[in-house]
Amino acid sequence: MRLSLFAVTAASLLLSQSASAQTTPATELSKLIETKLTAVMPKVVAWRRDIHEHPELSFEEKRTAALVAEHLRALGIEVQAPIGKTGVVGILRGGKPGPVVALRADMDGLPVTELVDLPFKSKVRTQWQGQEVGVMHACGHDNHVAILMGAAEVLAGMKAQIPGTIKFLFQPAEEGLGGAAAMVADGALANPAPSAVFGLHVWPNEVGQIAIRQGPIMAAAGNFKIIVKGRQTHGSQPWSGVDPIVVSSQIVLGLQTIASRQVNVAYLPSVLTVGQIAGGNRSNIIPDSVVMVGTLRTFDDNMRADIAMRIKRTAEDIARSGGATAIVEIDKGGLVTSNDSSLTDRMLPTLRRAANGNVAFINPVMGSEDFPVFAQKIPGVFFFLGVTPKGTDLSKVAVNHSPLFFADEGALVTGVRTMASVAVEYLSMNAGKKSAN
Ligand SMILES: [Zn+2]
Ligand SMILES: [Zn+2]
Known part of the structure; x- marks a missing residue:
């Protein structure tokens, strides 16, 4: 060797x-x-x-x-x-x-x-x-x-x-x-x-x-959209419909257990954020549906596919448990920015010289x-x-x-x-x- x-x-x-x-x-x-x-x-x-x-x-x-x-x-x-x-x-x-x-x-x-x-x-x-x-x-x-x-x-x-x-x-x-x-x-x-x-x-x-x-060095970003379909009813009698707002709230919390409980956090980080929730138009109407959109950040294609499967499963199964349905769309996302290790190694002396030695590893x-x-x-x-x-x-x-x-x-x-x-x-x-x- x-x-x-x-x-x-x-x-x-x-x-x-x-x-x-x-x-x-x-x-x-x-x-x-x-x-x-x-x-x-x-x-x-x-x-x-x-x-x-x-x-x-x-x-x-x-x-x-x-x-x-x-x-x-x-x-x-x-x-x-x-x-x-x-x-x-x-x-x-x-x-x-x-x-x-x-x-x-x-x-x-x-x-x-x-x-x-x-x-x-x-x-x-x-x-x-x-x-x-x-x-x-x-x-x-x-x-x-x-x-x-x-x-x-x-x-x-x-x-x-x-x-x-x-x-x-x-x-x-x-x-x-x-x-x-x-x-x-x-x-x-x-x-x-x-x-x-x-x-x-x-x-x-x-x-x-x-x-x-x-x-x-930088994550792949991808977007997802979840449409939770319930059944519209009066805000005073939720039992006569299906409340998509409560179901969506459960889904948001359920999704947070993917990164924290279901994937190997010691391998590579991942972030899943619901950035927008839209549903309903006044205080005493339970709406028919709720739309949520979010972003998924990952560093590995297999991990991304695994998390995508879990997002779908979590949303669909939680919705089913409340008598609602969830339609989940996840785009194929972008690419991970990954530095070629040997090229990075070879260029380090150049970077150090150019930055007067001020190079940090992050x-x-x-x-x-x-x-x-x-x-x-x-x-x-x-x-x-x-x-x-x-x-x-x-x-x-x-x-x-x-x-x-x-x-x-x-x-x-x-x-x-x-x-x-x-x-x-x-x-x-x-x-x-x-x-x-
Ligand atoms: Zn920018
Ligand atoms: Zn930029």
Whole structure:
């Protein structure tokens, strides 16, 4: 065992030595990145503020996409747009042969009215589900776009030294509408096909800190709907009908025993939340039916299927016990964001260098992402970039999607350095290997 491990190490050493003979060493490339950062950072801050002030909802990112495409073209980067309705792909072909790597940034804002008092606060308003509401980059995707635009500028400036090709994926509609799938359907991962993909998300951790874990890092999200059918009657005589409100209340409590009593909590976490209950229209009428909708968060496909079966069984059997019926619909849900362990391992020194050593290992996050749509066929690494100002009590900070979500711009430089570094260092690590294309 030891011998074969040594043999692999020796072989890969030889490989990297022969590769580095023809390519610029990774350390030289990171020095080159550093020299270009200073000039780019004021622009990154300006782009971020501009995008923050002009947020656009999912699949409406026309202004943002135009800004990105114009910037990439000005840098001499090949642009494909629109890809996935409002997405943009940039292709930077380096001066040396090597593989292809993809960097991803999502571009959409949310129907949230901004409450942060900034000079570049969003004043955009829209109609959302029949109500007028503000639009805000409450998930911080404005930072992601500006960071990747900055990384593109840094990388375009050192094109001759880059051993391979870098694909920039500016993705629309991350917030639930399937922007990543739309881009993949339009060929974002083909011609040339990347062999790895990297992405980051701003997060309410300490500013400039990179937070990561190997394996599952963000949950798969799925929705479910339960319609409880009873029989309408007068509120004063429930015995002449079937009360779906009481049955629904029992179902909500029954569902909570799935995660706490029926699945192995020591294996991986799961969360099941009923987020909405609708039924009835006045105090003295027992309604005919109640509709409940909720979300299920899991980290394992088999566990998800098992919980889905239990949701159905719990709802149907509790309803039957009260003389009601339950119709249960559970969607097939999204994907788990899972970091490829060996790629994460190999990129850790790069991440540490880019974040000045400030890399933390974290527990899985129950939020979800559509980054794994890119990373399901090729290895992917996804990490969080802290944007909470130093000295803030992290237990009280406004999280993503809050109207008070605030991103400290001090993190932007770490973001640009990290994205540019993972791309060139991944390419130089694999420069000895031929591209898939
Ligand atoms: Zn979000
Ligand atoms: Zn987000």
